[in-house]
Amino acid sequence: MRIIxxxxxxxxxxxxxxxxxxxxxxxxxEALFNIINNHFDFEDIDVLxxxxxxxxxxxxxxxxxxxxIVAVDIxxxxxxxxxxxxxxxxxxAIKIVRADVFQFLKICKIxxxxxxxxxxxxxxxxxxxxxxxxxxxxxxPGGWLVVEHNDSLKFNDHSHFFEARRYGKVNFSFFKNRN
Numbered sequence: 001m002r003i004i005x006x007x008x009x010x011x012x013x014x015x016x017x018x019x020x021x022x023x024x025x026x027x028x029x030e031a032l033f034n035i036i037n038n039h040f041d042f043e044d045i046d047v048l049x050x051x052x053x054x055x056x057x058x059x060x061x062x063x064x065x066x067x068x069i070v071a072v073d074i075x076x077x078x079x080x081x082x083x084x085x086x087x088x089x090x091x092x093a094i095k096i097v098r099a100d101v102f103q104f105l106k107i108c109k110i111x112x113x114x115x116x117x118x119x120x121x122x123x124x125x126x127x128x129x130x131x132x133x134x135x136x137x138x139x140x141p142g143g144w145l146v147v148e149h150n151d152s153l154k155f156n157d158h159s160h161f162f163e164a165r166r167y168g169k170v171n172f173s174f175f176k177n178r179n
Contacts, residue, residue, distance in 0.1 A: 001056050004030045006042075006063030008089055013059065019077055021053035024118060024148060028170035032146065033060060035165070036114065039144070042066050045113035048138070050101045050129075055082035055094070057116050062091035070112075072097045072104050105136045113140050118148040130158050130175050145175040 001023045003011045015021065024032075036042075042064040049058045052071035055078075061069050071082050071094055079098040086094040097104060101117070102125065115138070117129050126149055133145050147155065149171050155161045160175040 002026060003059055003063045004033060008063040013085060015054040019054060020075060023054050023056045025170055028167035031167050032172060048112040048115040050117040051119045052082060053078055055085055058094050062093050066093055069094045070097060072099055072101055074100050105132045108136060108138050111138050111140045113143045115139055115145045121150045134160060139177040141177055141179045143177045147173045
């Protein structure tokens, strides 16, 4: 995986093979960040990266100058890798939280401009993520939730849904806090 844009553009990151992850492909990540770039000023946003895995998305936001990125993952190996990589790249804006995402959403008191969720594609509770995020009231007005998922899921009927995009086998569903 590599960082697509920002101060660390083209930087390769090699994750250990033992991590239980499926990083977002570079093609899909580049397309996603082009969309986000057209709607947000990276230097002005706070980001929550749920199911952070390797930290791939967190590094991209940090490289582009996001104010704060909170990366949440339950796997200790993943959080340790994110911590080490963030230190190596001098990404001071990344805060790492080792926690179950669903438990974290119940106690989180910080609000975010963008929340990105990349759960395991076979997770049973993926469909509940938008409701959990909006019930937690942690997405700022005008903020976006982006959920990465496989082809079999459709969120079109959700009240906050506004767009879906597909890049190869990667699907993104976009939700907006209209308050």
